[in-house]
Amino acid sequence: MIEGLEGEPRLVLNARLAPTVGSAFQPTGFPDLGAAEFERPIDGQGVQPAVLVESVQSLTNHLESVGWDRSESRPVSTLAGLPYVEVRDKAGRFLTSSRLEPHRLAGAYIKNATIDGTAAGEWMIERFGVQKEVPLDWRTIYAALFQLDPLCLVHGVFFSDPRWSPYGNPKVRRAVTAVIEAHNARPVVSGGVKRDDVNPTAAEGRGSKEGYGFVPFGRTEYTAHEIQLDVAVDLEQIRGYGLGDPETRLLIAVALWEIRELLDKPLRLRTACDLELQSLNVRRPDGWELPDAPELTQQIANSGVRFESDGPRLAVFG
Secondary structure, eight states: GGGGTOSSSEEEEEEEESSSSSSSSSEETTTTEEOOOOEEEETTTTEEEEEEEEEEEHHHHHHTTTEETTTTTTTGGGGGTTTOEEEETTTTOOOTTTTTTTTTTGGGHHSSSETTTTEEHHHHHHHHHHOTTTTTOOHHHHHHHHHTTTTTTHHHHHHHOOGGGOOOOOOOSSEEEEEEEEEEEEEEEEEEEESSSSSOOOOTBBBBTTTTTTTEEEEEEEEEEEEEEEEEEHHHHHHHOOOOOHHHHHHHHHHHHHHHHHSOEEEEEEEEEEEEEEEEEEEEEETOHHHHHOHHHHHHHHHOOOOOSSSOOEEEEO
């Protein structure tokens, strides 16, 4: 139960994962860098090779995605009662939302849209109560963010637009941090060939550049002694927003629900990286157990929190 976290500064979880098929997996890659290999310190035993399977920023996207139904362009039922900003074009077609934008409420399609006939940037400045040459009133900002999209207080938001500079560029860091690493990892080098039985010999205008002919390729995957998902929920930060107890418990319940949903569902991060849960351990607080998804769903539904808006707030882009 969430009540068992009272007074605890952090919740720290470790989950052991394993490939669903075979032993190899495809880690995250970066342009011009490839896989993020590094040496992991081992207490009293030097270092061991490791590789980053999923970065903090990417895993944040995966946590958010469990709460969004892409086929319906709306939140899943568990989060349906929480406010957010929906962006549509002038013809009324759905474009995006604060649950999908990389910077949430500070995303480009939101800050450059209009809300209630007012430029969204100016509209938010008024809601946040920020003023030029006056220190930021964080309690007012946190309360406004909670009413617009409470998930901004779970996964962070940064109003970095130059138009915000005179008002202090409000920034809320992530309250949930998660990463997946593979320890004692080794590369698995393989390859293949793209076949073309119609035109096996390249010709002018019909070569590999155009997608014709036989094209050999190489690929590097990895195998590892262990694959570990680490998650930390900054409970102290969430309490520090200065919201009421029901609001604070709701934010914690949402964070825990996302973690549980991520672990309960197939964790296919990319084409050749399909992982499944092997074990789950709560490092801190000792003896606490992560509730199951139905229980957390019930806590969210029975939070008793009232919002200004019963549905999404509409922003018009274009």
